[in-house]
Amino acid sequence: MTKHLLLSAAVLALATSAAFAHQMKFVPGEDSRFHWDSFDSFKASHALDGQKLVIDGPWGGVDKELFESVLATFEAATGASVEYNGGDGFEQRIMVNVEAGSPPDIAVVPQPGLAADLAKRGKLTPLGEATQKWLAENYAAGQSWVDLGTYAGPDGKKALYGLFYKVDLKSLVWYSPENFEDAGYEVPQTMEELKALTEKIVADGGTPWCIGLGSGPATGWPATDWVEDMMLRDNTPADYDAWTTNALKFTDPKVLTAIDDFGWFAKNDKFVAGGAGAVGSTDFRDSPKGLFVSPPQCYMHRQASFIPSFFPEGTKIGEDADFFYFPAYAGKDLGKPVLGAGTVFVMTHETAAAKAFFEFLQTPIAHEVWMARTGFLTPLKTVNPEVYGDATLKKMGDILLNASTFRFDGSDLMPGAVGAGTFWTGMVDYVGGKESATVAAEIQKSWDAIK
Amino acid sequence: MNDRVEDGAAGRSAALVWAVNIAAAALVLLWTIPTVGLLVSSFRDRDQIITSGWWRAAFSSTANDFVRAGTAADQVQEGDVFVISGNVLPSKAELKSWGVSSKAPAAYQPGDIAELKDGQRLTVSDKGDYRLTSPTAFPEGRGMRIFVTTVAPPRLTTGNYARVITAEGIGRAFLNTMTVTIPATVIPILIAAFAAYALAWMRFPGRALLVATIVGLLVVPLQLALIPLLKLHNQIGLNQSYLGIWLAHTGFGLPLAIYLLRNYMVGLPREIIESARVDGATEFQIFRRIVLPLSFPALASFAIFQFLWVWNDLLVATVFLGNATDTQVMTGALRALLGSRGGDWEILAASAFVSIAVPLIVFFALQKYLVRGLLAGSVKGG
Numbered sequence A: 001m002t003k004h005l006l007l008s009a010a011v012l013a014l015a016t017s018a019a020f021a022h023q024m025k026f027v028p029g030e031d032s033r034f035h036w037d038s039f040d041s042f043k044a045s046h047a048l049d050g051q052k053l054v055i056d057g058p059w060g061g062v063d064k065e066l067f068e069s070v071l072a073t074f075e076a077a078t079g080a081s082v083e084y085n086g087g088d089g090f091e092q093r094i095m096v097n098v099e100a101g102s103p104p105d106i107a108v109v110p111q112p113g114l115a116a117d118l119a120k121r122g123k124l125t126p127l128g129e130a131t132q133k134w135l136a137e138n139y140a141a142g143q144s145w146v147d148l149g150t151y152a153g154p155d156g157k158k159a160l161y162g163l164f165y166k167v168d169l170k171s172l173v174w175y176s177p178e179n180f181e182d183a184g185y186e187v188p189q190t191m192e193e194l195k196a197l198t199e200k201i202v203a204d205g206g207t208p209w210c211i212g213l214g215s216g217p218a219t220g221w222p223a224t225d226w227v228e229d230m231m232l233r234d235n236t237p238a239d240y241d242a243w244t245t246n247a248l249k250f251t252d253p254k255v256l257t258a259i260d261d262f263g264w265f266a267k268n269d270k271f272v273a274g275g276a277g278a279v280g281s282t283d284f285r286d287s288p289k290g291l292f293v294s295p296p297q298c299y300m301h302r303q304a305s306f307i308p309s310f311f312p313e314g315t316k317i318g319e320d321a322d323f324f325y326f327p328a329y330a331g332k333d334l335g336k337p338v339l340g341a342g343t344v345f346v347m348t349h350e351t352a353a354a355k356a357f358f359e360f361l362q363t364p365i366a367h368e369v370w371m372a373r374t375g376f377l378t379p380l381k382t383v384n385p386e387v388y389g390d391a392t393l394k395k396m397g398d399i400l401l402n403a404s405t406f407r408f409d410g411s412d413l414m415p416g417a418v419g420a421g422t423f424w425t426g427m428v429d430y431v432g433g434k435e436s437a438t439v440a441a442e443i444q445k446s447w448d449a450i451k
Numbered sequence B: 001m002n003d004r005v006e007d008g009a010a011g012r013s014a015a016l017v018w019a020v021n022i023a024a025a026a027l028v029l030l031w032t033i034p035t036v037g038l039l040v041s042s043f044r045d046r047d048q049i050i051t052s053g054w055w056r057a058a059f060s061s062t063a064n065d066f067v068r069a070g071t072a073a074d075q076v077q078e079g080d081v082f083v084i085s086g087n088v089l090p091s092k093a094e095l096k097s098w099g100v101s102s103k104a105p106a107a108y109q110p111g112d113i114a115e116l117k118d119g120q121r122l123t124v125s126d127k128g129d130y131r132l133t134s135p136t137a138f139p140e141g142r143g144m145r146i147f148v149t150t151v152a153p154p155r156l157t158t159g160n161y162a163r164v165i166t167a168e169g170i171g172r173a174f175l176n177t178m179t180v181t182i183p184a185t186v187i188p189i190l191i192a193a194f195a196a197y198a199l200a201w202m203r204f205p206g207r208a209l210l211v212a213t214i215v216g217l218l219v220v221p222l223q224l225a226l227i228p229l230l231k232l233h234n235q236i237g238l239n240q241s242y243l244g245i246w247l248a249h250t251g252f253g254l255p256l257a258i259y260l261l262r263n264y265m266v267g268l269p270r271e272i273i274e275s276a277r278v279d280g281a282t283e284f285q286i287f288r289r290i291v292l293p294l295s296f297p298a299l300a301s302f303a304i305f306q307f308l309w310v311w312n313d314l315l316v317a318t319v320f321l322g323n324a325t326d327t328q329v330m331t332g333a334l335r336a337l338l339g340s341r342g343g344d345w346e347i348l349a350a351s352a353f354v355s356i357a358v359p360l361i362v363f364f365a366l367q368k369y370l371v372r373g374l375l376a377g378s379v380k381g382g
Helices: A002-015 A036-045 A061-078 A090-100 A112-120 A129-138 A142-148 A177-183 A191-203 A221-234 A237-244 A253-266 A287-292 A352-361 A364-371 A391-402 A416-431 A436-449 B002-009 B014-042 B046-051 B159-166 B170-201 B207-217 B222-235 B242-266 B270-278 B283-294 B296-312 B315-321 B330-341 B345-380
Strands: A052-056 A081-084 A106-109 A150-152 A158-160 A162-169 A172-175 A300-302 A322-325 A337-347 A405-408 B061-068 B076-078 B081-087 B094-099 B113-115 B121-124 B129-134 B145-152
Touching: A036 A061, A036 A364, A052 A090, A052 A352, A061 A081, A061 A352, A061 A364, A061 B330, A090 A106, A090 A112, A090 B222, A090 B315, A106 A112, A106 A352, A112 A150, A112 A337, A112 A416, A129 A142, A129 A158, A142 A150, A142 A162, A162 A352, A162 A364, A162 A391, A172 A177, A172 A287, A221 A237, A221 A253, A221 A300, A221 A337, A221 A405, A221 A416, A237 A253, A237 A405, A253 A416, A253 A436, A287 A300, A322 A391, A337 A352, A337 A391, A416 A436, B014 B345, B046 B061, B046 B345, B121 B145, B159 B170, B159 B345, B170 B207, B170 B242, B170 B283, B170 B296, B170 B330, B170 B345, B207 B242, B222 B242, B222 B315, B242 B296, B242 B315, B270 B283, B283 B296, B296 B345, B315 B330, B330 B345
Parallel strands: A052 A081, A052 A106, A337 A405
Antiparallel strands: A106 A337, A150 A158, A162 A337, A172 A300, A172 A322, B061 B145, B076 B081, B081 B129, B094 B145, B113 B121, B121 B129
16 A cells, blocks of 8 residues: 555646746846847747757755756747756766766856866867857956866866856955944055954954854865955965966975965964864854854855855845955055956857857857846946946945956865865865875875876 | 563662663653754745744744845935934834944944934934934935844744745655656566565576575676666667666565565465465465565565655666756755755755655654564575
8 A cells, every 4th residue: 555655646647747847036128237139049040949948057955046047048038948957066966967977068167177077088079269259358357267168188288178158256245234333443455454353352252253164065165165255365466377287385384374374364362163073063154154243253254145044044245244454564565466256157068059059148148137136246348237237236346346356265176075075175174274285295195196 | 572571670679760761761862862953944935944944933033134224315305404214123023222333233222223324313212113214315325334232032934845846846856756756666566576576486497596596686786787777778769768767676675575575475384375285276376365465565666665765865866867868866856955055044944854754654654564574584594
């Protein structure tokens, strides 16, 4: 009897597994801030009725919902149906599927290093000269985006394989303006002021920082962002570039200074909520919550532009929480460096629908429908900045524009075994009590091993 | 098990028996504490989990929070003062103290009056009703924060389960897991029972070698086969489908199944089978009428193993079934939840319990066969 029940449950599951259509958030033509003309002209030139497009990527949860509304716009324009199968575990999934011969049509890769690896294995289709020209002309600092998306193919020939879409800004410090007001603190303009403020908060009996490195198998990555930000504030951009290719070794005093500068914040029991011992074990998604409890567990949290997704429900950015630029040393004359990251779209299976999707990504409307919501920044110059969902995103856009130096997340540029391996674990060891020289030597050793 | 303890202790003092029992009870307690914690957490709401540990679920909890007072839009003019009023208490909670600054969130007692800037005054009664007054009209902007320390009575909710099953897609994933697990348990048993009988009771050349090969396959890690097998599936057009994952699980489960069942069947009394042969029974009749009914404990113990393994599997499911929402299994859905709701413990605890409910039922329903089948398979041997 139970067996019959279970079997009928199984049959039911099979029967109900019909695909669902994505929901569009904005109706074409309704809001004049959007470039609906680009939607119309794209729609007129692309008819893909009945065709299917499969996309895999790292976005789950809220981001998945947001991306699916972009897909809905593409579906409405072309008549194609798009299936987005992304979520956690993307890095392993894409490798297995590509190797076994069942790749998605398009992959959204969070680390350029992984995309370069796929290109080298001959699993990607080049995007062509026209896209390269368009990118250089229409993205702010276009050539740098072309360079980041250009990889060597299986024959060693370099070509543009990746189109960046959705950029994150990393050099941000989040805080609660009302808590600052209650305590009489000012937003620091230089790194010296930031360090002084940190000490002042401790003197006042508070805890300045919330830092959490926990992220399941990726535990440690938030610390690599800290170190990269400190690299850009202690050393020249040229040193930073050399560091990401290991021309400047991990054991170099310049790198050690940057690691120890991060340690100044994270390895002091009085500076971090829960003490330095809690840094390695606190989940990065939980750590910002200390800003919003009563009494506040901490006053500041350094994290990228995506973090509001993990703030408590109902938190209003700009009112309950705000951010300031993670400042540079006034004494070092390195300008205003900004650290960022982004996701790169690559074509893993050449189909008409996949090609059309890359053309879609080159229309302003593809960027605007996500801009108008949350957590999306774009370097595309042709979009209407008025579309940004809130003043905060616009402010981030300003930071991006005012940056004297923009550098991509270094750990994403390093080989996977280092940038998504020993660098992460090394940082966990470092906050756990090891010396920077010991940790750096271990990371360098792992890099030497794969050369 | 009980028999043995009593036999062993027969000649000794009763104190030893007690010591053994107490030690066993303590170990059981120790091992089940995490699960109990998870179970209790799954019935608590988010605020309670943040403010106190699960072991305090049965007591009142003290919480610190802040509430926003109304804005300029809510003000009413009473004579020459402007008033904003409202209530700061969640239902059933008691107010202990309150404050107006994050630096001193418990500065005032219920009933006190706080003097604020510009001649504004705030008072909060012990019922939680607040009254904010000002001699001039309140300006536009956000409502001020009123910090409250409250004592809430214990309360449990099933809301987490309702939310998990409907809104978070766990209900759907549950059915998908069923769809994967049941055939992936039944198919290997069917095949392995035939194979085990042949290897145990039918004479043919190379039998010993075949058994050795199967034992050898037990130590091959299945990760080795993932990509080549998926490649094969893609080439023959299975792609990522339920049929593909059933076959994959069957393949990965067969060595253990054949080994376990064969060892059990070899231990069955030779006389029964010989006399059946003498009476003219065919091999199939012997298998169906004699060996299969006698092997039930071994079949059941393997079924438990395979069921639990497939139910908890994430790797094989991700590779052979993919990550699409409409075919995602429970482990995949739980991982997605961890990524998007890693901080919401109440959701995670409830989904964990939805996921372990079925394995628990299967285990308790079949556990009496588990030990019997296992012992039979391992001790009698060859």
